[in-house]
Amino acid sequence: MKVKIFVLMCILLITGCVSPKVIDELPVVFVVGYDSGENKKMKATVASQVFNRDQSSSIYTYTASSHTSKGLRNQLSAIQKPITIGKIAVILFSEEMASEDKGITRILDSYLRDATVGRLVTIAIVEGGSAHDLVKYDYGYPEGLGPHIKNLINKSVEFSNFPRTNLHLYDYMYKGAGMDPYVPIINKKGNKIQLTGLALFKNDKMVEKLNLEETFVFNLMNEKANIGVHELKVNHSGYASLQQVSSNVKYRIENHKSVPTIYINISVKGSISEYSGLQINTKVEHMIQKALERKIESKGRKLVGKFQNLKIDPLCIGDRVRSQTRQFNVANWNQIYPTTKIVVKANVHISGSGVVR
Known part of the structure; x- marks a missing residue:
């Protein structure tokens, strides 16, 4: 009897140390966009969904600037409700930022090291504008912007108009000998997102882009x-x-x-x-x-x-x-x-x- 009471007390002590979190009230990030910021900083804009108890959802956007990817993470984690990135679907970079000599691997590295982030995350380049403006716009997609972009690209891959790409394949081609990575290009036309081509990289810097006809033949x-x-x-x-x-x-x-x-x-x-x-x-x-x-x-x-x-x-x-x-x-x-x-x-x-x- 004494053993049972001791075990019960241990369980109560352990559970009492866990910080309670209501999953439905945590903002879940599905898309993040990166731009070149002022004073050589990088700017990140995230679109998150909060799933309410009445089965509805609300979309919020947050923006932060920092010199490092870790610094951005720290700023975004300081909001009232901590953001969870385990469900992230899409990582976007502006064409300007992807073309800089610094490259994009310095940012992707923090996601690759995060065990909560899946390796099938989609990477894409935003053509002719900022990732901030694309992420912040309200398109009215019921599933949210991140899943919509991911589904759009996956459908193009399914019908063989685009080659397969994701965070894992990008990292593999970046580090591998005798190969270079590529990712899709998207832009905002009116109130819709569209695929426009393929971005080609030398090491981790974007150096060229293919239009849809060229992408078809490339595939x-x-x-x-x-x-x-x-x-x-x-x-x-x-x-x-x-x-x-x-x-x-x-x-x-x-x-x-x-x-x-x-x-x-x-x-x-x-x-x-x-x-x-x-x-x-x-x-x-x-x-x-x-x-x-x-x-x-x-x-x-x-x-x-x-x-x-x-x-x-x-x-x-x-x-x-x-x-x-x-x-x-x-x-x-x-x-x-x-x-x-x-x-x-x-x-x-x-x-x-x-x-x-």
């Missing part, structure tokens, strides 16, 4: 894709809408022990759902097939040339060479990469069906 060169639907300009007056479009890519490396030649072979399949010309026949199918092959090869060559001129490797070509080369020398690869011969070849198979107008 074909990067990984296997199930695009679904794609509109194609066939000639000066004709357009075709393709459906059930899927692709596969294979890299072939020759002379990988000396000066390699890399072949990027892209296979695409699909069918014609709509054509603006007179009729769909074998000749039209062949014409559409060749038009798509020219588009992929032409834009692919331009992208590869752009990457080599900037000395960046978002296609992870160096890593592909490394995987086939014993005693791979990173310094040597970095020297020869800008002049390495890289050939982009597309093989398209299109079947006719659908409507003509």
